[in-house]
Amino acid sequence: MALFARGLVLGLVLLGLAGCGDGPRAPLVLKGTDISTASFGTPFTLTGHDGKRHDLTEFKGKAVALFFGYTHCPDVCPTTMLEFAQANKLLGADAERLQVLFVSVDPLRDTPSLLAGYVPHFDKRFLGLTGTAAEVAAVTRQYKIVAQQQPVKEGGYTVDHSAGSYLFDPQGKLRVYVPYGTPAADIAHDVKALLG
Numbered sequence: 001m002a003l004f005a006r007g008l009v010l011g012l013v014l015l016g017l018a019g020c021g022d023g024p025r026a027p028l029v030l031k032g033t034d035i036s037t038a039s040f041g042t043p044f045t046l047t048g049h050d051g052k053r054h055d056l057t058e059f060k061g062k063a064v065a066l067f068f069g070y071t072h073c074p075d076v077c078p079t080t081m082l083e084f085a086q087a088n089k090l091l092g093a094d095a096e097r098l099q100v101l102f103v104s105v106d107p108l109r110d111t112p113s114l115l116a117g118y119v120p121h122f123d124k125r126f127l128g129l130t131g132t133a134a135e136v137a138a139v140t141r142q143y144k145i146v147a148q149q150q151p152v153k154e155g156g157y158t159v160d161h162s163a164g165s166y167l168f169d170p171q172g173k174l175r176v177y178v179p180y181g182t183p184a185a186d187i188a189h190d191v192k193a194l195l196g
Helices: 002-018 076-097 112-122 133-142 184-195
Strands: 045-048 053-055 063-069 098-104 127-130 147-151 157-161 165-168 174-178
Touching (some): 063 076, 076 184, 174 184
Antiparallel strands (some): 045 127, 165 174
16 A cells, blocks of 8 residues: 555656646737747847947846837827836736837937937836947848838928837747737736746
């Protein structure tokens, strides 16, 4: 009987350990579009609104939300940034495990100092990124972002640009496309799913 009991305990321990392996996991239930198999989404380096160079890989260990916009944007950009700010509130303590990155598609006007007066207005943890026109163009191409200047009658220009956002998991892998207009609750849901 003692031998049977020992065998039973050993079997249960081994069964428990088998559950700890790197076997297949249940797929994530997401509100956004799962793009885990996308062939793009590699790291890049741009200048932050703090004047320092930042590489996408420095945020490993956190989920990352990546949005492309510009400070003179009249509607899409502030709306999206407000949704991310609201998502941060809904995340509670998990908001510390999310890094929101705002990449300017208007590097001619969006200097680090201008971004410093805009991006933290939504949340002090958010980071604005810019660079030379060539650097920004390379990143927008890499992430399949369309951005084109449109002159306005009064002078100056606006920028027509792709309006969706991307979410990366804490390992730095691109996982989710978030369409423009996604409610903050859905963004928070997907961030929580990525954080595990």
